[in-house]
Amino acid sequence: MSAIAEKLYRRRRLKNSIALVMASAATLFGLFWLVWILWTTLVNGIGALKPELFYQMTPPPGEDGGLANAFFGSMLMSILAILMGTPVGILAGTFLAEYARRSYLGEAIRFINDILLSAPSIVLGLFVYTLVVRPMGHFSGFAGAITLALIVLPVVVRTTDEMLKLVPSQMREAALSLGVPQWKVTVQVLYRSALPGIVTGILLALARISGETAPLLFTALNNQFWSHDLSGPLASVPVVVFQYAMSPYDTWHELAWAGAFMVTVFVLCISLIARAIIARRKVAND
Amino acid sequence: MSTDQALPASALAAHNDNTARRAESDRRADNAFRYLVTGAGLFVLLALAGAAFSMLWGGKLAFSTFGISFLTTTDWDAVGHKFGALVPIYGTLVTALIAMLIAVPVSFGIALFLTEVAPPWLRTPVASAIELLAGIPSIIYGMWGLFVFVPVMSSTVIPFLNKYLGPLPILGPLFQGPPLGIGMLTAGIVLAIMVIPFISSVMREVFLTVPTRLKESAYALGSTTWEVSWNVVLPYTRSAVIGGVFLGLGRALGETMAVTFVLGNAHHLTASLLMPGNSIAATIANEFSEADSEIYQSSLVALGFLLFIVTFVVLAIAKLMLMRLNRNEGAK
Numbered sequence: 001m002s003a004i005a006e007k008l009y010r011r012r013r014l015k016n017s018i019a020l021v022m023a024s025a026a027t028l029f030g031l032f033w034l035v036w037i038l039w040t041t042l043v044n045g046i047g048a049l050k051p052e053l054f055y056q057m058t059p060p061p062g063e064d065g066g067l068a069n070a071f072f073g074s075m076l077m078s079i080l081a082i083l084m085g086t087p088v089g090i091l092a093g094t095f096l097a098e099y100a101r102r103s104y105l106g107e108a109i110r111f112i113n114d115i116l117l118s119a120p121s122i123v124l125g126l127f128v129y130t131l132v133v134r135p136m137g138h139f140s141g142f143a144g145a146i147t148l149a150l151i152v153l154p155v156v157v158r159t160t161d162e163m164l165k166l167v168p169s170q171m172r173e174a175a176l177s178l179g180v181p182q183w184k185v186t187v188q189v190l191y192r193s194a195l196p197g198i199v200t201g202i203l204l205a206l207a208r209i210s211g212e213t214a215p216l217l218f219t220a221l222n223n224q225f226w227s228h229d230l231s232g233p234l235a236s237v238p239v240v241v242f243q244y245a246m247s248p249y250d251t252w253h254e255l256a257w258a259g260a261f262m263v264t265v266f267v268l269c270i271s272l273i274a275r276a277i278i279a280r281r282k283v284a285n286d
Numbered sequence: 287m288s289t290d291q292a293l294p295a296s297a298l299a300a301h302n303d304n305t306a307r308r309a310e311s312d313r314r315a316d317n318a319f320r321y322l323v324t325g326a327g328l329f330v331l332l333a334l335a336g337a338a339f340s341m342l343w344g345g346k347l348a349f350s351t352f353g354i355s356f357l358t359t360t361d362w363d364a365v366g367h368k369f370g371a372l373v374p375i376y377g378t379l380v381t382a383l384i385a386m387l388i389a390v391p392v393s394f395g396i397a398l399f400l401t402e403v404a405p406p407w408l409r410t411p412v413a414s415a416i417e418l419l420a421g422i423p424s425i426i427y428g429m430w431g432l433f434v435f436v437p438v439m440s441s442t443v444i445p446f447l448n449k450y451l452g453p454l455p456i457l458g459p460l461f462q463g464p465p466l467g468i469g470m471l472t473a474g475i476v477l478a479i480m481v482i483p484f485i486s487s488v489m490r491e492v493f494l495t496v497p498t499r500l501k502e503s504a505y506a507l508g509s510t511t512w513e514v515s516w517n518v519v520l521p522y523t524r525s526a527v528i529g530g531v532f533l534g535l536g537r538a539l540g541e542t543m544a545v546t547f548v549l550g551n552a553h554h555l556t557a558s559l560l561m562p563g564n565s566i567a568a569t570i571a572n573e574f575s576e577a578d579s580e581i582y583q584s585s586l587v588a589l590g591f592l593l594f595i596v597t598f599v600v601l602a603i604a605k606l607m608l609m610r611l612n613r614n615e616g617a618k
Contacts, residue, residue, distance in 0.1 A: 012510055012513070013510065015510070015512060016510035016511055016512040016513070019398075019511075019512035019515075019516075020398075020403050020511060020512065022395055023395040023396070023398040023399040023402075023403050024395075024399055024403060024404075025395070026391070026392045026393075026394075026395025026396050026398075026399065027395065027396045027399040027400070027404075027412060027416075029392055029395075030392060030396050030416050030419070030482050030483070030486070031412070031415060031416070033419070033479045033482075034415060034416070034418060034419045036430075036434075037419075037422065037426065037427065037430045037479075038422075040430050040433075040434050041426055041429075041430065044433075088326050088329055089326075091322060091323045091325075091326035091327075092323070092326035092327045092329060092330050094323045094326075095323035095324055095326060095327035096327060098323070099320060099323055099324065099327075100324075100327065105327070106327075108331070109327050109328075109330050109331055111602075111605060112330060112331055112334050113330050114601075114605050115334065115598060115601045115602060115605065116330065116333065116334055118533060118536050118537060118540075118597075118601055119334075119337075119540065119594070119597060119598070119601070120539070120540025120541070120542065120567060120593060120594075120597055121540075121542070122540065122542045122567050122570055122571060122590065122593075123337060123341070123540070123590055123593060123594045123597075124337065126337075126340075126341055126344070126570070126574075126586075126587055126590040127336065127337040127340050127341065129574075130340040130341070130343065130344045130587065131336070131340055150333060153330065153333065154330070157330060181312040181313075181315060181316050182316050182319070183315055183316050183318075183319035183320075184315075186319070207421060210423070211422075211423020211424065211425060211426070212423070213423075213424070213425045213542075213543045214542035214543055214546075214567070214571050217571055217574065217575060218574045218575050221575060238423065238425050238543075241425055241429070242425060242428075242543065242546075245428075245429050245432065245433075245547070246432075246547070253433075256429065257429070260425065260426050260429050263423055263425070263426070264422060264423065264426055267421055267422070267423055268418065268421065268422075271418070271421045275414070
């Protein structure tokens with residue numbers, strides 16, 4: 001009897017050890033790719049960094065140049081996208097958290113918003129293409145910015161909704177009992193309390209659109225020259241990186257790595273800042 | 287009240303008048319604000335509906351010209367104006383399947399490690415590092431795949447697969463082919479790396495919702511860590527775990543840039559996973575700005591519509607599965 005129990009126990013212990021070793025191996029497996037990808041980007045990117053990146057235009061094949069117009073185009077479209085997507089997102093998030101918390105409409109919007117959050121971005125690009133580019137007859141930076149705004153929107157809606165829900169209801173009740181109208185309670189009390197969270201949402205959205213490539217391919221297209229004309233084609237870093245990386249030219253590959261490096265560093269910095277804001281808020285609430 | 291009586295009647299009337307006017311303007315502002323936020327909320331619904339309808343509209347020509355054969359034929363002839371989407375559909379499904387076969391067990395392992403195995407001081411940094419993977423733009427995965435991973439695949443992995451898995455009776459044809467490096471297997475692996483952080487972070491979060499009492503009861507009965515995870519934690523969180531897997535699947539189906547780099551943009555249907563193929567998203571990304579005829583463009587938009595419908599269904603299932611766990615939580 002005890003021999004059988006002993007054997008069974010040993011088998012269970014062995015199975016447990018194997019499973020735990022496999023779990024640790026899986027984690028190492030995940031970290032291994034992270035390190036490999038970041039290392040590649042770092043080594044190739046730093047090797048390709050040079051001051052010309054920031055003041056010369058994207059070159060034709062075989063010539064030297066920089067990415068100045070692409071940086072500018074990306075910046076322009078990202079800022080515009082944030083300016084368009086954020087207000088609508090905050091208002092929609094307010095609707096979900098303050099006006100439709102338990103209603104069917106609110107649940108439906110929340111559901112759709114979550115789907116929009118993970119929907120393939122290329123689909124949004126096609127949407128804006130049929131909505132803006134086709135009627136206008138040509139590609140434009142403005143269309144690119146609208147596409148990016150549609151990616152910003154669900155991120156901001158989600159974070160605003162969640163952050164407003166975290167505001168204690170005593171705060172609302174206290175303000176309302178003083179006779180403050182509800183819109184003022186929302187704007188001057190609730191927004192102020194939820195501000196760090198909302199800012200985090202905007203930063204996460206910015207991080208997301210800075211590396212976004214696919215939907216820009218057929219909305220903003222690309223532009224080899226310096227342009228600040230939003231009604232015409234506009235260059236952006238990810239699209240230039242895509243075009244140059246797929247090309248057979250070494251000088252273009254190098255520029256692509258430099259662009260990829262800059263985008264990665266920017267995105268990672270923004271995510272770290274967003275994380276820091278959230279972490280500090282948690283400490284403050286405890 | 288006594289102060290009211292002390293005031294002249296006219297001042298009192300003015301005061302009441304003021305309050306009434308104030309209340310009236312507050313009411314109007316409140317209503318305006320309510321309309322504003324409701325409008326913004328409805329805009330979210332409108333955006334998704336608009337996307338669906340505009341693509342259906344754009345793909346109408348392709349659907350009406352080719353009918354059901356759009357889904358079942360493999361011709362992709364820009365000159366002869368004949369389009370069939372079987373190759374991209376097949377490529378999308380196969381690459382996503384490969385990705386899930388790799389990503390699901392690995393993500394489960396990571397979640398297990400982060401909730402049960404690792405010492406507490408190690409959990410947060412490792413979890414953040416894995417989540418960092420999710421933040422890297424997909425184009426970086428694509429470039430890394432093309433310049434670094436594809437050479438590794440063609441020089442070592444594919445010859446190895448050819449030699450040892452190629453001769454197998456049923457699975458063999460999947461692993462026979464020239465060592466190009468570019469192909470569906472490579473794309474599937476890159477996709478797996480991309481979706482691991484999504485699935486593992488959902489799994490980790492839901493594993494943390496399991497009541498400690500439940501786990502401790504199992505430990506007290508003499509269960510090992512593995513038995514607790516497999517027989518207590520996993521059944522308790524089953525629906526949410528499936529939701530997390532579907533969330534990853536939705537990502538894998540719709541991912542564009544990473545796949546475009548390493549898939550090879552070939553419109554042939556092959557059994558081999560080592561041959562170049564295509565996916566819906568990669569086809570659109572590669573060809574849309576060059577589509578010169580009405581029917582060509584419409585076919586690409588129709589592809590986009592298919593992708594949209596499929597990802598919508600997958601993501602909706604994911605969301606419903608995740609909501610189920612929350613409801614159970616709320617019921618307790």
